[in-house]
Amino acid sequence: MKNLARFLPRGRYQALSFQDPEVLARFPGITHEQAMRAMIFVDARGRVFTGMEAAVRAVALRAVGKLAFLYYLPGIRQLMDAIYARIARNRYRLMGKTCDDGTCALHAPEG
Numbered sequence: 001m002k003n004l005a006r007f008l009p010r011g012r013y014q015a016l017s018f019q020d021p022e023v024l025a026r027f028p029g030i031t032h033e034q035a036m037r038a039m040i041f042v043d044a045r046g047r048v049f050t051g052m053e054a055a056v057r058a059v060a061l062r063a064v065g066k067l068a069f070l071y072y073l074p075g076i077r078q079l080m081d082a083i084y085a086r087i088a089r090n091r092y093r094l095m096g097k098t099c100d101d102g103t104c105a106l107h108a109p110e111g
Contacts, residue, residue, distance in 0.1 A: 012061050038088050052084035
């Protein structure tokens, strides 16, 4: 989210961490498991977008971000979703974090 925030207009979005129990309580239709799999974007009308589509919708908040809707061209969406899924599955390793010591378990739901 921190990397994506560079492209977003100030004051037009709110980045929330699903690790905060109050956040998931605000969005009862979103599960911890969904939040662990992919970024989630909820627009002003309450529509929920996940993964690459969430990033596209967030970036589209900027006027020039309307180009982000190229994502919806046939074939582009499928390719970008596949790339996003691969990055999301490997995000800890790609950021140089090793999970051998169990630290990635911090993101597991409590209970």
